[in-house]
Amino acid sequence: MAPSFFRQVSRRRKQAPAAVQAPGALTTKAVRRDKRSRGVALIIAIVSIALLTVVATEFAYNSRVDLQLAANQRDEVRAYYMARSGLALGRLLMRFQKQVDQTPIPNPMAMLGQLGAMMGGGQAPGAAGQAFQPQSLNIQLWKLARVDCHMLKGLVKSEGAQVEDDSGGGTRSRLENDPVDVDPNFQMEDGDGAGGAAAQMASQMQRRSFGGFEGCFLATITDEEEKLNVMRLNTGGAEAQATAARMLDMLGDKRFEFLWQQDDANKVRSTPEETLIALKDWADEDPSQSALNRQDPTNPFAVGFADEGSPYSRYEPRYEVKNGRFDSLDELYRVHGVNDRFMAAFRDRLTVYPDINSKPNINTDDPIMLGLAIM
Known part of the structure; x- marks a missing residue:
């Protein structure tokens, strides 16, 4: 058995190569640790870029939304x-129209009669016993004029109006304090020339600027008394008879037969007579359904026994009859038999706004309404 000294020496010799390889092992661990650090930094950079991208995208989206708002x-x-x-x-x-309506014009026959009497001759035929009777101008400006943005541009001075530049030639934009151009030949009744009342009148008559504007509009003026007033169906007497007859003639016209041949959105089909009765029952105070009586010249609607809300029980959702005055023309949509096709055909020919006692105006250019007025 070898002494312990020799055993320790041999053990140290066996452990020496391990001590020599230790620096290489430490270098490998450092490389691995460095690779791990670089991987974590890459992940942090990617996450940071993703967060910044989300923030930038959200900021750009909010900016676009604010701009659109x-x-x-x-x-x-x-x-x-x-x-x-x-x-x-x-x-x-309409103010100009009122002035035109109030402008009198002389009666030609009366003027000829007066002229003949002054000259000592005979009077014109039909002029005997007639006094001077002025007549108003029958001109409908609201039908002749087109109320739109072009009319406004003609009344309001443009922001970009160009005038001659006195300093160096050329043109420049007109300012509010620029002198007003006055016609030197213009004379007032008191004899003042261009430096007196003419300049004052011209300064008052110049078009003033109210700021520039973009876009356009078109205003349509209509006479509600030219249309059929639905509220007259509840007046009774001759007015209700005339309104019901004209409305039945309009609804039953051959040109509108297709309106009654299809179901509406509620799968309900109506007739002109049923729609007329529904219009009358919607505004009357009677909870019973009316019946059409064409034989009675004084009252075209007779009191029936059915419930006037029965047609609306087939609708989804159901609702009750108002039994009150129409508030607007769009309220007709709630009446049985009235749908989009009905309103497209008769919206411009029906009204609920004028007073029931107002006189209808037959001066219309609608051939259907003119035919109903003649008949």
């Missing part, structure tokens, strides 16, 4: 004031 609000304000401009121009035109 601002544009929508601008368009809403522009459309509102365009509509008010059309309404104001329509009222201005």
